[in-house]
Amino acid sequence: MLNTQELTQFLESQKALQLGKPVADTMAAKLLLFFQQIAPLLPKSQSISPVTQVNPTQLQDWLEHIKQPLIRAKQGGLGFNPWIIANIKRDEVRNSAVLAWLLNPNGNHGLGKLALCALVRGIPELGLSEALNTSSRCSVRTESNPDGDRSNRVDIEIDADHFYLLIEVKIDAAEGIDQLSRYGALCEQRAASRPWAILFLTTKRSMPKTAGNYAHKIHSVSWLQVAQWLSSALKQHTAQRTNPDKQEILTRESINCFLSYIRTF
Structure with a gap:
């Protein structure tokens, strides 16, 4: 790890480099100097050894x-992602809203139940596949207060005829006090005789710390896993649509961009 003094010295040397002190005014010379200066500051496993093997001219x-x-690729739109432009960043509320839209069988994405089915199939221990297939009613809500208690505001609530599912979304925030234990009690009450579960969606598939007596009903998943499952659903949908119109193609590509985006969490 770099200490503060080493980092400061390196940054100062780069300022001098940019000002043209005492380095030959060629890109090759600047590249060579950069590699020489950065090598001692890298962990041994990442050091460039030997620096002389780097050919700055090439x-x-x-x-x-x-x-x-x-430049031409950038002008042609390569790498464009509307979700980055929309500035959703790592905001849990905004990303939850997009995810909930995709999981909603009644959403205007055209996927129907495919996305939600893919999510449920990805976690077979949920045992909800049959319940989803037999449910004619399925509502998806975000920032919901199922029991009217504002302290129990859940990120995504999926309420269907034959099952009940909550998704607690985490990107950078930590769990609240007894959060998942409270949600477990809420699910138990709201689901009544229906099967129910909680998905704990985190960046690294973290195990919940506040599950309490409901640990067996809480399933940890990562954003990467969700992206992979929903990508499969999108591919299935694409294969079924032989003559998509422009709007459908635009929607499909927007979904693709979102799934690529959440893979980076």
Whole structure:
């Protein structure tokens, strides 16, 4: 790990580099100096050894060679992601809203039950596949207060004829006091005789710390897993649609962009 003094010295050297002190005014020379200065600051497993093996002239030529293709690709929209432009970032409420839209069988994404089915199939221990298939009514709500208690505001509530499912979304925030234990009691009350479960959606499939007596009803999943399951659903939908119109293609690509985005969480 870099200490503060080493990092400060490195940053100061880069300022001098940018000001043209005392380095030859060529990109190759600047690249060589950069590698020489960064090598001692890297962990041993990541050190560039030996630095003299880096050919700064060839690297400069390569960077110049790809400059124009990269500009043309950018101008052509390569890498465009509307969700980044929409500035949803790692905001749990905003990302939950998009996820809930995808999971809603009545959403205007055109996927019907495919996304929710893919999620349920991805966690077979839920045992909800048959319940989903036989449910004619399925509502999906975000920022819901199922019992009217504002302290029990759940991220995603899925309430169907034959099952009840809550999704607690975490990206950067920690669990609240007895949060999942409270949600477990809420589910037990709201579900009545229906099967129910809670999905604990985190960046690294973390185990819940506040499950209490409901640990067996709480299933941990990661954003990456969810992205993979929903991608399969989207591929299935795409295969079924032989002549999509422009709006359908736009919707499909927007979903693809979101799934690519949440893979980075």
